[in-house]
Amino acid sequence: MDELGRGLRPATYSAWFWKLCDSGGHRRIRLHSVRHSLAFWLHSLGAPPADAAALLGHTAEVHLSTYLPESGATGIQRAAQALGVAAVG
Structure with missing residues (x-):
């Protein structure tokens, strides 16, 4: 909010x-890119997708499809391997 209580334009935050x-002394990146970096970082730290999604303000489905779309085939392969380990163990 500005000093008159009006909402700020998104471009203000970017500026x-x-x-x-x-x-x-860092190069400029889009502020929205920081959100993507945070989502990926949370995932790599092992945060459950539902928790990361809650922090970012959306559902786990949106989190996975928006921020981790490359997880698709790899994720399926890991899930299948987990089942194999679970069935054997």
Whole structure:
């Protein structure tokens, strides 16, 4: 909100973020890219998709299809291997 209580335009947040990037000597990236990085980082740290989705404000299905679409074939293969281990173990 601005000093009059009005909502800020999304571009305002991007401008603030780019100033932070510039002041830290980092290249500018889209602020939305930070969201994708956070989603992928949470996944690589082992956070359950439902928890990561809740933090990002959407469903686990949206989280997986939007932020981890490459998981498809690999995910199926890992799931099948897990079943094999479970059936043998």
